[in-house]
Amino acid sequence: MYELNAKIRDLEPYEPIAGDYKIRLDANESFLRLPESIQAGALHATFRVELNRYPDPAAVSLCRAFAKNYGVPIENVVAGNGSDELISVIFQSFLMKGDTYATIMPDFSMYNFYGYISECRRVVIEKDKNWRIDVDKVLETCNNEGVKLLIFSNPCNPTSLGLTRAEVRRLVCSTSALVVLDEAYMDFWEESMLGEFQNYDNLLILKTCSKAFGLAALRVGFAVGSEKLIRAIKAVKSPYNVNAISQCMAEVVLNSRGECDAAIRRLLLSRDELQRGLDRLAARFPEQMETLPSVTNFVVLKTPRAGELFRYLLDASIAVRYFENMSALRITAGATGDNAAVFGYITRFFEN
Ligand SMILES: *Cc1c(COP(=O)(O)O)cnc(C)c1O
Numbered sequence: 001m002y003e004l005n006a007k008i009r010d011l012e013p014y015e016p017i018a019g020d021y022k023i024r025l026d027a028n029e030s031f032l033r034l035p036e037s038i039q040a041g042a043l044h045a046t047f048r049v050e051l052n053r054y055p056d057p058a059a060v061s062l063c064r065a066f067a068k069n070y071g072v073p074i075e076n077v078v079a080g081n082g083s084d085e086l087i088s089v090i091f092q093s094f095l096m097k098g099d100t101y102a103t104i105m106p107d108f109s110m111y112n113f114y115g116y117i118s119e120c121r122r123v124v125i126e127k128d129k130n131w132r133i134d135v136d137k138v139l140e141t142c143n144n145e146g147v148k149l150l151i152f153s154n155p156c157n158p159t160s161l162g163l164t165r166a167e168v169r170r171l172v173c174s175t176s177a178l179v180v181l182d183e184a185y186m187d188f189w190e191e192s193m194l195g196e197f198q199n200y201d202n203l204l205i206l207k208t209c210s211k212a213f214g215l216a217a218l219r220v221g222f223a224v225g226s227e228k229l230i231r232a233i234k235a236v237k238s239p240y241n242v243n244a245i246s247q248c249m250a251e252v253v254l255n256s257r258g259e260c261d262a263a264i265r266r267l268l269l270s271r272d273e274l275q276r277g278l279d280r281l282a283a284r285f286p287e288q289m290e291t292l293p294s295v296t297n298f299v300v301l302k303t304p305r306a307g308e309l310f311r312y313l314l315d316a317s318i319a320v321r322y323f324e325n326m327s328a329l330r331i332t333a334g335a336t337g338d339n340a341a342v343f344g345y346i347t348r349f350f351e352n
Contacts, residue, residue: 007116007117007119021314021317021318022318023317023319023334023341023342024334025298025319025332025333025338026320026321027216028157028185028211028297028298029210029216030214030263031270031333031334031335031338032214032263032266033214034214035259038253041252042252042253043249045248045251046248048248049244053244054244055242055244056244057239058234060074062247062254063222065250065251065254065255066079066207066254068254069260070194070224071195072194072197072224075230076197076198076225076227077223078222078237079242080220080221080222080237080242081221081246082210082220083182083207083208083210083222083223084221085219085221085237086206086221086222086223087110087151087206090114090151090180090223090233091120093233093235094178094232098120098121099121099148099149100121100122100147100148101115101118101120101121101123101150101151102122102123102125102145102150102151102177103123103124103151104126104138104152105126105127106131106159106323107152107153108158108182111152123141123145123147125141127159131161131326132161133156133163133167135163135170135171138150138171142175149178150171150175150177150178150179150180151182152180153182154183154186155185155295155296157184157296157298157330158328159292159300160293160295160296160299160300161292161293162191162295164191168181168193169196172193172202172203173200175202176202178202178204180204180206181193181203181206182205182206183205185295187211187213187264188211188267188268188271189296192205194207197224197226200226201226201228203226204229207221207222207223208220211297212260212263212297213253213263215253218245218250219242219246220247220250267297270333270334270335270336271294271296271333273339274298274333275291275293277340278299278301278331278343281343281346281347282301284350285350288305288350289302289303289350290303297333298330298331299331299333300326300328300329300331301328302327302328303327303329306324306327306329307322309329309349310329312345312349
């Protein structure tokens with residue numbers, strides 16, 4: 001009988017919250033559909049796509065749209081089938097068997113997953129009790145443990161907190177490790193390193209179309225870094241990693257700058273609304289819950305009764321994300337009615 005090896009024997013396929021819920025605030029997606037005119041334009045553009053041909057392996061038009069949007073040279077950009085794929089490729093490319101990588105926990109779970117699959121040694125650096133990153137502690141660990149690759153999200157999913165550019169700069173400058181800076185949520189904040197990535201040869205920045213741009217379904221992400229790093233990723237990734245339809249549609253959306261900016265402003269308004277509402281509840285139930293100050297499109301609610309509240313919301317057909325190890329819920333900003341439903345059920349929960 002064929003036996004799976006020890007590495008994969010106990011793995012389970014990734015499963016987002018299963019089931020049909022009326023309100024989905026569990027995956028940090030944009031709650032906004034694309035404006036109809038943009039979606040129509042993007043679909044129309046796909047008529048050009050020759051489905052009998054392989055897609056452009058370098059996704060040049062898509063990368064050009066991204067590069068123009070963020071003001072970076074196209075030579076410094078590579079596209080991935082979601083930034084998720086790029087994380088996997090980065091672990092496969094920049095680490096050799098036996099090398100050490102570091103994560104700063106709590107952070108995005110996929111880092112540890114791909115690190116685990118790469119069979120490299122993992123060093124875990126804990127965030128402080130307020131879930132802030134202690135840069136000195138990170139640097140000390142990287143330098144003492146011979147860390148070859150450090151990966152973290154900024155702003156951070158799941159904490160919603162961010163490290164300022166000055167702090168990131170200090171980190172990148174003071175280690176010889178490759179620093180993989182996942183800026184999946186940076187479109188909601190203003191501390192991006194994209195404007196100065198050229199100053200560092202050990203910095204890779206990840207971006208995604210899945211959050212602020214509302215294109216989670218297309219699976220499009222990018223990495224930005226020195227030409228040397230980007231060429232290495234291009235050499236390791238599978239040749240036709242981003243399909244032609246996604247390349248075509250994401251290009252149209254990235255070129256619709258005005259609509260994208262408007263959508264981001266709306267998402268930020270919704271985030272502020274969610275933050276204010278939860279802050280008010282935290283003031284009303286001070287022993288029961290507290291919130292973190294978000295610079296992302298989601299808000300974190302800490303409560304000793306997180307598991308119970310999670311199930312209570314699910315029963316009300318509201319899906320949020322439960323982090324047992326943090327005793328917290330991560331709630332994605334939604335439409336006004338959805339945010340209001342969350343406030344209503346949380347009020348009821350703590351009143352009883
Ligand atoms: C959502 C998310 C991503 C995006 O992944 P895609 O594969 O591009 O959809 C990457 N990093 C973090 C921290 C995220 O939360």
